[in-house]
Amino acid sequence: MTELKRSIERVIDDSELPKRLRERVRQTMIDREVDDKSVAEEIVQAVSAQYEANRVDPLEPVGTVSAQSIGEPGTQMTMNTFHYAGVAEIDVTQGLPRLIELVDARKKPDTPMMTVYLEDEFADDREKAHEVVWQIESTRILSLGDVSTNVADMRVTITLNEETLEERMIEPETVQERIESQLGVDASLDGTVIEFGPTQPSYRELLQLVEDLRDIVFKGIEDISRVVIRKEELDEGEEFVLYTEGSSFGDVLDIDGVDATRTITNDIHEIHKNLGIEAAREAIINETMETLEEQGLDDVNVRHLMLVADIMTNNGDISSIGRHGISGAKASVLARAAFEVTVNHLLDAAVHGEIDTLSGVTENVIVGKPIKLGTGDVDLRVGTADQ
């Protein structure tokens, strides 16, 4: 069955259900081949009743419910930093450490990583995909050739590997120029052999030069140490997708051949910087949900994570959950003191003569007053019947 009767369609459309739910009801009815109007009415009524019963009531403490709903499954997550060699053999922090990292809004993730999608012509051609890889992956001297140090002559000799140079599209001259400008030495080039040494014969300086030589990036982006290329199945055909160790979102988006509409990073601050606060919110939801799903805790309702992401991005910047972020910005002294570093907060408040208006939850629990939530926020007034 592919279509429902008009009368049944009307029953669904007349219901008070939100669009997405209506669509699911319709699809299920098609799958189960419902063709009786009274049955359809019964189904819609049952779904509506469930929907109404599960809606958030006015004055319900949604934040507390979210905290519990994420906290309880959190107890079942792996405690230690567990590196998971998942997609394409790249280590990524998973489980509880990752979740903590996200809600703490750390400046740099423990294991930054990007998923780079390619534009059409690059995505189905391994050669062209590799061209993009060389633009992204940082190329240092050790992957280009052999370095030997001659202590007697005070010279450093690099024998470049011709095949690698060709593969990565680097000229020996470029390597020579990079070395000269970065190390401030005169380097000679003979075929594929580069030679240079310190201006004054000095053992220490010679070793220092070799040290510095290893850090020079000849091609690619400095922060990205490794790129893995993987063929991925799509609904139609296949495409090559790159996974990177290290993240530099802004730089990668500018590279020719990179699909700047799908490429993502696991660094929420980079997303914020390059795509704005709304994209950061989306990224927080996606990342937290994926972290939970990966641990088999996919029954956490996404609404809780949406609330967390909304609060974290509320002031236009990413703020962390905790005393340096959301909890530290609370207006009430008592609420802040109840969370962490109690004495400091009380002392500071006393010094500055702060006033607590007792409008939140925590402070009212402390002083023993009813909280302004649920029935606690409802006042009754006695009036006359004719009013």
Place this chain on the structure above:
Amino acid sequence: MVNVHAHTLVPEHRVMNEDEIEEFLEEYDIDRTDLPKIVAGDAAIPDEASVGDVIEIKRDSRTTTTAYVYRLVIEG
């Protein structure tokens, strides 16, 4: 520079006109400053937006079809 708005993570942003703002502030009985914020230097903010404007964001919602949210433009 890449087109930020083409990215799948970025929802549609639009600067609202004053009448629309009045209307919905009245509907929810809130002040402009009660809204969530967006900084003027945000990567996805429309070019013509200035501090004090309200941006309407059309999100592709996970729980319903589309959700409209509003952010007040602040300095930064």
